[in-house]
């Protein structure tokens with residue numbers, strides 16, 4: 001992570017601030033974001049599209065990675081678009097004053113009420129994830145007397161980690177319509193038959209935490225070949241191509257993600273070359289980074305509650321948070337780097353399991369973690385928790401959700417306040 005260091009007291013600093021002071025002033029657990037770095041990443045994406053793709057594109061931040069009004073405002077200020085996947089995310093964006101024209105509404109199932117809500121609010125692009133949704137969307141738009149601007153989600157059949165075109169692998173996905181069995185082509189044909197639908201965009205999203213550039217290039221080519229088939233056989237040129245997100249970040253030392261600018265440079269070149277080869281106009285392009293914008297731009301601070309040493313078994317370092325604010329280890333054994341922020345100048349000479357406080361044995365932040373000698377009261381920093389942490393948090397065991405703060409120019413701004421006990425029972429009928 002950038003902007004972390006150790007001060008003369010041996011404390012971990014983040015963006016020049018002593019994390020122990022931040023923890024004392026705002027309480028723990030606490031999500032802490034580096035606003036300057038988030039904005040820098042946004043500009044990197046935007047500037048790369050300008051430089052390598054003649055500005056003919058829109059970078060949409062995938063809000064599910066970290067969604068709150070503050071974050072939506074920041075993204076609007078940076079001139080990016082926004083991905084949403086529920087009425088809740090749309091509502092958050094609209095509350096932030098986000099331009100609906102720059103919002104893309106994704107998701108493998110959207111209720112009629114949500115589709116109506118999106119049409120009502122003139123959301124820029126609404127994804128049709130399959131035939132059923134396409135038909136519902138066409139009917140709902142027709143009933144309203146409006147045209148839905150649609151993105152058709154395609155399964156390009158690419159395995160992001162081998163970048164092979166897989167005949168069977170990718171077809172088993174709950175998202176989108178498949179290319180290889182003709183489903184996607186049939187969906188395009190059907191979309192073009194509806195007066196209430198304007199097919200604006202072909203979209204895909206091949207996975208997440210992808211380190212290499214080639215899968216994106218390879219996918220773009222497959223999608224363009226599909227666009228060419230549509231043009232040749234149906235006489236319609238789909239004007240936009242959405243390549244999704246999935247740009248990887250560094251969680252631990254073993255991760256080696258590609259540089260954003262390098263990736264966009266390569267993809268741009270390949271898209272232009274392929275369009276020339278196929279006789280297509282260069283499409284307006286959309287990219288949807290989530291993790292890359294926020295993931296390694298934030299950390300979580302915890303207070304160590306207890307340390308339980310089980311001789312010859314393991315040592316549990318028990319934090320005052322856990323799966324309720326970060327379920328990623330439970331979900332998919334996600335790995336993190338953990339630092340004892342109170343003793344950041346000391347060597348990491350112990351091996352521990354950092355666990356949470358809920359009534360679940362699986363509630364862990366990580367196992368086999370290298371950590372400084374740790375005692376109750378120490379502050380722990382778990383790095384690169386900016387994405388898919390707050391947005392995946394829960395109130396299990398009726399534990400209040402933590403606050404989220406942004407550091408900017410030596411100021412700390414509360415973006416999401418800590419839940420109170422009254423918040424926890426706020427929907428209970430008393």
Ligand SMILES: *Cc1c(COP(=O)(O)O)cnc(C)c1O
Pocket residue numbers: 062064065083106204205207208209244245246247288289290291292
């Ligand atoms: C989740 C998702 C993204 C963002 O993925 P990241 O790995 O966070 O970049 C983008 N587009 C779609 C359609 C998604 O579902």
